[in-house]
Amino acid sequence: MHLSKISKGSRFENRDKRRKANVVLNTLIGIVVLLIIVIGSSLMLGGNDSEQASKDTNEETGSNQIENKEEKDKEQSSSKEDTESEQDSSNETDASTEDDENSEEPTEEEEQGEEVVTEGDPNSNVEEIVENPSWEPVGTSQAEPHVARYDKSSQDWAEMTKAMSSATGLSESDMTIWFLGNNGSPNDAVGTISSKDKSQNYRVQITWVENEGWKPVKVEKLKETETR
Structure with a gap:
């Protein structure tokens, strides 16, 4: 009778230990799964942020390039206009000088x-x-x-x-x-x-x-x- 009680108590004790072990194990598994989810989410969000940052950088670079090109085109256009204006002014000055010379120097017909x-x-x-x-x-x-x-x-x-x-x-x-x-x-x-x-x-x-x-x-x- 005494041995039977001792055997029965040991079985209950072992079962209780297994149950506790299972709880601990399940908890650890849950924690691991949660960590996996958190880490995976962080990697995915980080990747998206990197892609977005890269995209933003590319867009900003492209925008800067377009602005630089437009600015360069404006400078070239302005330079060309200035050159043409200077050329026109030079031509007008030459023409005016030539007219003045022609007006100052009477022709042979006018002299005669x-x-x-x-x-x-x-x-x-x-x-x-x-x-x-x-x-x-x-x-x-x-x-x-x-x-x-x-x-x-x-x-x-x-x-x-x-x-x-x-x-x-x-x-x-x-x-x-x-x-x-x-x-x-x-x-x-x-x-x-x-x-x-x-x-x-x-x-x-x-x-x-x-x-x-x-x-x-x-x-x-x-x-x-x-x-x-």
Whole structure:
């Protein structure tokens, strides 16, 4: 009887120990599982944070690159505009300088002047009057001091005929000289001429230029031939 009780008590004691051991073991298993879950969650969240941080970094880098590119494009565009503006300004300055030089330096035509043609008095025999500052002396082989001679065989006569031809465009071979004489001073002369067929009639005033010969001064185109 006594042994039976002792055996029965031992079984209860062993069962109680196993139960406690099971509880402890289950608790440990639960703790391990919980730790696994916590660690796994931390790793997953950390990975997502890293990916998000990497994504944010990439986006920020891309944004910075775009901003830098835009800034660089703006700088290049501004530089190009400045260069073009400077070039335009330089071209305008050159053009202005050239215009100033052109305006300051009169051309040969301006220095010589333009031909001036005016209508004659309707009640006179003068159809029109021509004055041309570009007329030049015809040259001379005569020495100074010059004394005008009006005989047909003289050198003066030949040079005066040449001067009247150059002013009117009438050739000497087609020219009839109706009158050639003094025009009020020793160095001024006037001649009345026409073409051979009398279709062109002129009165020409000429003046002597020292060492250069006779120079046309005025041409009057006449309506009819004048013998004086």
